[in-house]
Amino acid sequence: AQSVTQLDSHVSVSEGTPVLLRCNYSSSYSPSLFWYVQHPNKGLQLLLKYTSAATLVKGINGFEAEFKKSETSFHLTKPSAHMSDAAEYFCVVSSGGGADGLTFGKGTHLIIQP
Amino acid sequence: AAGVIQSPRHLIKEKRETATLKCYPIPRHDTVYWYQQGPGQDPQFLISFYEKMQSDKGSIPDRFSAQQFSDYHSELNMSSLELGDSALYFCASSYARTLNYGYTFGSGTRLTVV
Numbered sequence: 001a002q003s004v005t006q007l008d009s010h011v012s013v014s015e016g017t018p019v020l021l022r023c024n025y026s027s028s029y030s031p032s033l034f035w036y037v038q039h040p041n042k043g044l045q046l047l048l049k050y051t052s053a054a055t056l057v058k059g060i061n062g063f064e065a066e067f068k069k070s071e072t073s074f075h076l077t078k079p080s081a082h083m084s085d086a087a088e089y090f091c092v093v094s095s096g097g098g099a100d101g102l103t104f105g106k107g108t109h110l111i112i113q114p
Numbered sequence: 115a116a117g118v119i120q121s122p123r124h125l126i127k128e129k130r131e132t133a134t135l136k137c138y139p140i141p142r143h144d145t146v147y148w149y150q151q152g153p154g155q156d157p158q159f160l161i162s163f164y165e166k167m168q169s170d171k172g173s174i175p176d177r178f179s180a181q182q183f184s185d186y187h188s189e190l191n192m193s194s195l196e197l198g199d200s201a202l203y204f205c206a207s208s209y210a211r212t213l214n215y216g217y218t219f220g221s222g223t224r225l226t227v228v
Contacts (some may be wrong), residue, residue, distance in 0.1 A: 036157075044159055096185065103217045 002027040004093050006105035007025065007106045013081050015112045021076040023091030033074045034092040035065055038107075044090070061085070088111045116140050118207050118220035126226045127195050135190040139207030142220075143163045145169065146188040147208075148180060151222075152201040163188055195227045 007022040020062060038080040048059025055067040065076045074091060091105040127133050139146050148160040150173075154212040159172035163182035170222035176178070177195075182188045186207075213217060 044147075044157060 002029075002031065002103050004091050004105040006089075006091050006108050007027045008108050010060070010109045010111065011104065012111040012113060015083055016080050017077040019076070019081045019085065019108065019110065021089050021091075023076065023105060024072055025074060025091070025093045026072060027093055032094045033065075033067060034094070035059065035063070035074075036090045036092060037087045038074045038090065040086045044054050047089075056069050080112075081112050083112050083114065086110055116206060119220050120203075120205060120220040122223060123221070124224050126228060128228055129195055129197060130213045131195050131227075133192045133195060133225060135192070135203050135225070137188045137190070137205035137207070137220060139186050139188070139205075140209075140218055143188060143207035143209045145208045146182055146186070147191050147224050148174075148188070149204050149206070150201045151204070151205075152198070155201075159202070160190070192225075197227050198228045200225060 003026045005024045005026065010046045011021060013019055025033060030052055033050040036044040037047050038044050047061070048057045048062050048065055050057050050067045051063065053103055056064060057067070058064045065074050067074050076089065078085065088107045088109050090107050094104050118140055120168045121136045125133055139147055145161040145162065145164045149157040150158040150160055160174040160178070161168060161172060162170045163181050166182045166184065178190060178192050182187060188205065190203065202222045202224050203219050206219045
């Protein structure tokens with residue numbers, strides 16, 4: 001069994017300040033972890049993924065995430081927020097593509113204040 | 115709380131057959147998204163509907179079509195099935211008029227083409 005908990009349903013930051021979106025997971029197997037972004041009325045877009053290589057993963061648009069096995073966390077960060085980052089962000093866990101498939105977190109709505 | 119319902123959960127079809135997948139969104143949700151996840155692959159956005167009109171289109175093959183009905187449920191029709199269509203198909207729903215779009219994902223339909 002696997003699960004994902006996104007610790008904040010909403011995060012509000014000012015433009016130009018750092019972004020932190022928190023994600024904790026549980027998995028019976030060595031997981032793959034993903035962060036996706038969804039802009040209004042658009043499909044999911046992959047930001048980055050961890051698949052047992054380097055624990056610090058760099059993604060698109062300046063985002064990165066660090067896999068911490070001891071803390072079962074995969075938090076998403078960005079040094080400086082931009083207005084275009086306003087969207088819904090999903091943390092996703094996959095345990096090898098077995099019967100569990102993908103498990104999505106409930107999402108974090110990122111608001112960027114001007 | 116009601117969730118996104120997908121049916122069937124599992125489906126086995128032969129090559130060149132057709133398949134219909136159904137997605138029932140959360141009540142009052144007006145937007146539906148379809149995704150395809152092949153074995154060991156990331157989810158790929160296929161298509162979305164808002165208020166029964168197509169709102170965005172991703173990597174949906176021409177052999178596939180979809181629509182959203184007056185009760186907001188959606189169906190994904192797949193014809194001339196190929197072995198490569200074997201995948202997990204999941205849908206998500208949201209209510210477009212709220213600040214937090216509140217996306218909810220279904221558990222998916224696992225399609226196997228033999």
